[in-house]
Amino acid sequence: MSGKGIRIEDLKKRYGTGDAAVDALNGVDMQVAPGEVVGLIGPSGSGKSTLLKCLGAVIEPSSGLMALGDEVIYHNGWKVRDLRALRRDKIGFVFQAPYLIPFLDVTDNVALLPMLAGIPNDEARRRAVELLTALDVQHRARAMPSRLSGGEQQRVAIARGLVNRPPIILADEPTAALDSERALAVIRILEDMASQFETAIIVVTHDEKIIPTFKRTYHIRDGITYEEAGEGRLLNSAGKLT
Amino acid sequence: MISLAGRDILHSWGKFVFTGIGLGLLIGVTLVMAGVYRGMVDDGKVLLDNSGADLWVVQKNTLGPYAESSSLYDDLYRSVLAMPGVAQAANVTYLTMQVQNNNRDVRAMIVGIMPGEVGQPGWPPQLVAGRQITRSHYEAVADIATGFKLGDTVDIRRNRYTVVGLTRRMVSSAGDPMVFIPLKDAQEAQFLKDNDAILQQRRRTTENPAFNRPGVPGLLDAVIASQSTNNYVNAILVRIKPGYLSHDVGANIVRWQRLQVYDRVQMEAILIGKLIATSAKQIGMFLVILAVVSATIVAFIIYTLTMDKIREIAVLKLLGTRNRTIASMIMQQAIALGVIGFAVGKITATFAAPLFPKYVLLVPSDSLVGFFAVLVICVLASLIAIRMALKVDPAEAIGG
Ligand SMILES: Nc1ncnc2c1ncn2[C@@H]1O[C@H](COP(=O)(O)OP(=O)(O)OP(=O)(O)O)[C@@H](O)[C@H]1O
Ligand SMILES: [Mg+2]
Numbered sequence: 001m002s003g004k005g006i007r008i009e010d011l012k013k014r015y016g017t018g019d020a021a022v023d024a025l026n027g028v029d030m031q032v033a034p035g036e037v038v039g040l041i042g043p044s045g046s047g048k049s050t051l052l053k054c055l056g057a058v059i060e061p062s063s064g065l066m067a068l069g070d071e072v073i074y075h076n077g078w079k080v081r082d083l084r085a086l087r088r089d090k091i092g093f094v095f096q097a098p099y100l101i102p103f104l105d106v107t108d109n110v111a112l113l114p115m116l117a118g119i120p121n122d123e124a125r126r127r128a129v130e131l132l133t134a135l136d137v138q139h140r141a142r143a144m145p146s147r148l149s150g151g152e153q154q155r156v157a158i159a160r161g162l163v164n165r166p167p168i169i170l171a172d173e174p175t176a177a178l179d180s181e182r183a184l185a186v187i188r189i190l191e192d193m194a195s196q197f198e199t200a201i202i203v204v205t206h207d208e209k210i211i212p213t214f215k216r217t218y219h220i221r222d223g224i225t226y227e228e229a230g231e232g233r234l235l236n237s238a239g240k241l242t
Numbered sequence: 243m244i245s246l247a248g249r250d251i252l253h254s255w256g257k258f259v260f261t262g263i264g265l266g267l268l269i270g271v272t273l274v275m276a277g278v279y280r281g282m283v284d285d286g287k288v289l290l291d292n293s294g295a296d297l298w299v300v301q302k303n304t305l306g307p308y309a310e311s312s313s314l315y316d317d318l319y320r321s322v323l324a325m326p327g328v329a330q331a332a333n334v335t336y337l338t339m340q341v342q343n344n345n346r347d348v349r350a351m352i353v354g355i356m357p358g359e360v361g362q363p364g365w366p367p368q369l370v371a372g373r374q375i376t377r378s379h380y381e382a383v384a385d386i387a388t389g390f391k392l393g394d395t396v397d398i399r400r401n402r403y404t405v406v407g408l409t410r411r412m413v414s415s416a417g418d419p420m421v422f423i424p425l426k427d428a429q430e431a432q433f434l435k436d437n438d439a440i441l442q443q444r445r446r447t448t449e450n451p452a453f454n455r456p457g458v459p460g461l462l463d464a465v466i467a468s469q470s471t472n473n474y475v476n477a478i479l480v481r482i483k484p485g486y487l488s489h490d491v492g493a494n495i496v497r498w499q500r501l502q503v504y505d506r507v508q509m510e511a512i513l514i515g516k517l518i519a520t521s522a523k524q525i526g527m528f529l530v531i532l533a534v535v536s537a538t539i540v541a542f543i544i545y546t547l548t549m550d551k552i553r554e555i556a557v558l559k560l561l562g563t564r565n566r567t568i569a570s571m572i573m574q575q576a577i578a579l580g581v582i583g584f585a586v587g588k589i590t591a592t593f594a595a596p597l598f599p600k601y602v603l604l605v606p607s608d609s610l611v612g613f614f615a616v617l618v619i620c621v622l623a624s625l626i627a628i629r630m631a632l633k634v635d636p637a638e639a640i641g642g
Contacts (some may be wrong), residue, residue: 034245052640056640058635058637058640059561059637076362084559084564085562086563087562087636088561088562088563093639095639095640095641097641099553099554099557099639101554101555101558102554103249103252103253103254104244104246104249112244112561113562115244116562116564116567118243119244121244151640193564198381
């Protein structure tokens with residue numbers, strides 16, 4: 001089981017400097033095992049998106065440590081040179097809004113990532129269709145994104161996040177646009193993915209319908225994470241009840 | 243890998259085609275502009291070619307007969323003809339004026355040619371209809387660009403001429419079609435005043451005591467006669483004998499006749515270097531402006547097309563697309579726009595060129611240069627958009 005999973009220690013992120021500085025993350029501690037789907041819940045402005053951006057290597061944290069499996073990618077500074085390749089090969093993103101590429105059809109939106117990684121077009125499309133089938137949008141495979149409903153777009157975006165079988169997936173409100181049946185289906189797919197490919201998945205959500213499905217949930221408040229210990233109790237990083 | 247640029251173009255082809263057509267019309271204007279310049283140069287060359295001369299003998303210290311006015315006595319050609327190496331020498335007059343034909347008037351260059359045989363310098367080398375001038379008065383051979391037909395009568399000053407022959411591509415350096423008439427008529431046309439002016443001049447001469455002397459009875463008549471005839475021509479066209487160098491023959495004429503002589507190369511330099519130099523600069527300025535305008539338009543279009551895709555570019559970057567891939571997508575689109583524009587421009591120019599009143603000569607090498615200029619402009623113009631695209635923060639794709 002080693003070589004995968006997510007480990008975050010004392011991660012801090014400060015936006016801006018001086019009087020305008022905002023401390024978005026104040027020491028985040030988190031562990032996600034391979035094959036695990038964890039929820040991340042917190043009020044607006046608590047730092048959820050900031051955490052995903054740091055982990056997704058699109059913004060640089062201020063200090064702390066992040067590791068994907070054995071590989072330390074950040075320790076008070078980036079430890080990998082090619083963040084772009086890191087994102088492409090190791091991290092799957094599912095956003096709040098689908099952000100599909102409007103000039104590519106559904107299949108190619110999903111197949112683009114493997115193509116960018118150098119996989120032949122046919123193979124990339126085969127993988128895409130496979131995932132689209134799993135997400136129940138294969139009937140729209142040749143449609144342009146603008147012709148899809150919001151929920152269909154979101155499922156295509158999820159397929160895109162999963163297609164490279166990345167060891168970690170970061171999902172920001174992936175079910176916001178879906179009805180409860182489909183929302184639960186999405187979580188089930190993520191869980192299948194997680195157990196099948198040992199993927200570590202973090203799902204940021206407000207969605208009451210899906211919160212109970214997570215075996216483990218982190219809460220974040222003012223840039224500090226707490227792990228839920230059942231019955232509404234939270235543990236801080238030192239393992240104390242708060 | 244699929245072509246992102248190509249897919250985007252297919253997706254929003256309407257936008258591309260319309261901006262391509264807009265750009266194309268601009269490129270078309272640019273190509274026509276270059277064609278206008280080429281046409282001017284070609285008109286000049288054709289003028290020299292069709293004159294059939296190896297040497298132009300003109301008034302001393304002038305750049306005549308095309309770039310400056312020049313006048314010579316019409317009997318000088320005999321002494322030129324006697325010079326060693328001269329095969330043929332013929333007087334010629336040039337006069338640009340409006341020619342009347344059935345209430346219509348056409349701007350034309352009246353060329354006065356000496357009677358002689360076909361092939362004499364100054365004569366139209368070939369006709370497309372009718373015959374050459376055979377009588378020494380009141381016959382004309384006109385370029386078809388005048389719109390005249392065989393048998394038409396045209397009024398030049400006070401005289402009426404019958405069009406007996408038609409020729410083509412006989413134009414002045416300004417592009418005006420030529421009308422050939424007998425030399426004597428042309429000399430008269432150059433000099434001829436209206437009746438009032440003649441009466442006026444006669445009266446003045448009569449009143450001048452220096453000319454009207456009671457003791458010298460023939461003087462007044464002689465003076466009046468000399469005032470009302472024209473024995474000047476504008477140039478002598480010389481063809482040299484085989485085996486002689488135009489330079490040597492020319493030098494002899496300069497030495498013995500005290501006239502100015504130009505050979506073909508010099509004449510071309512005068513026409514292109516002096517006569518149309520200002521027009522050429524004018525056109526050059528236009529070409530520069532059009533290039534700048536095209537570049538601005540391409541830059542603006544590519545910039546807005548890229549602006550519209552800022553979110554997708556952020557997503558592409560987040561997903562790990564290399565900067566190179568994104569930059570080449572934008573550049574390919576700029577180049578595609580340039581290619582569409584050039585194709586439209588080339589077609590427009592080809593169809594529009596014959597509609598212009600003056601000769602527009604589209605030279606393939608100009609099109610080639612234009613094509614590469616368009617590509618360079620498009621690539622440069624895309625750099626602004628590329629710079630912006632590379633600055634896009636992939637974090638934007640994640641949002642709040
Ligand atoms: N680029 C930025 N510059 C400065 N401050 C920022 C920036 N991005 C976020 N912040 C601040 O950091 C804090 C955490 O923001 P973040 O976007 O992580 O919240 P969130 O938990 O995702 O909220 P929401 O549930 O509303 O999406 C907020 O106070 C926010 O104002
Ligand atoms: Mg957020």
